[in-house]
Amino acid sequence: MGKDATPKNWLSSVPYLSQPSFAPHVTKAQQESLRIRSPDLTAIIPSNFPRGPCPLVRIIPISDPSHPANGQAGLFAARHLEPGALILPYYGLIHSSLPPHSLTHDKSDYDLWLNKEAGVAVDAEKAGNEARFVNDYRGVRERPNAEFRQCWDVRSGQQCMAVFVLPAGKNTPMKAGACGIAKGTEILVSYGKGFWAKRREEHEETVGQDIQAYED
Incomplete structure (x- = not known):
């Protein structure tokens, strides 16, 4: 592998993907569902x-105590990104979301859901x-400047999730949205209310278990 096989500041413990990767348990029917546009x-x-x-884009470590992801890393624009533009696909392990x-x-x-109807994420x-x-925009800026969007990957001939710059005027003032994302700006999306609701439930469950363990 060459020196450019992984981006700068990539985590050595996490395999880098340059194309979709399927878990062995994904059925043929589920794979075929992703090939329907x-x-x-x-x-x-x-x-x-x-x-x-x-x-x-650039992966940059975050050392701002006020940032929710302080001590971790974020994704930043390496150049000006136009409103509505594709930034990059979202790759990971494609798996069944069914028990x-x-x-x-x-x-x-x-x-992330990839095809909810087919039970694939x-x-x-x-x-x-x-x-x-x-990262999520909450605690960083007033609104997101990008979004996850389901799309069609012409290269692989299947459905894919990707990150796009928000179109001008979407969830942001027209004047700001018309600018896209400036070079050096952190790319931020909304993880959605469902994500945070689930995390609150997990936190409450953990706290409840800790209290129970203390009482026991």
Whole structure:
């Protein structure tokens, strides 16, 4: 492997993916479901989009005590990114979201639906690409400047999740949205209310277990 096989500041403990990776348990029917392009799947990853480390982004360690991800890392724009532009695909382990396989990924912070109807999701916790470093906007800025969007990957001929710059005017003032994402700015999305609700439940459950253990 060459010196550019992984991006700068990549975690050595996490395999870097430059294409989709399927868990062995994913059924043939589930794989085939990802190769069906519905008419409303208009966003695409074009055939000439390069694989490997993405020149549009940089992984940068965060050392700001006020940042929710302080001590970890975030994904930043390496150049100006236009409104609505594709930034990069979200790669991880494509797996079944049905029991018992769903239990393995239930507590992952990197798991996204890929095709909910087919029971397929993608988890970048233990393998992925730069997109796994995208943080939530809460506690960093007033609004997100990017979003996860389901799209069609022309290169592999299947559905994919990817990170896009928010279009001008979407969840942001028109004047700000028209600017896209400036070079050096952190790329931030909304993880969604469901994500945070689930994390609150897990926290309450953990606290309850700790109290019970103390009382015992």
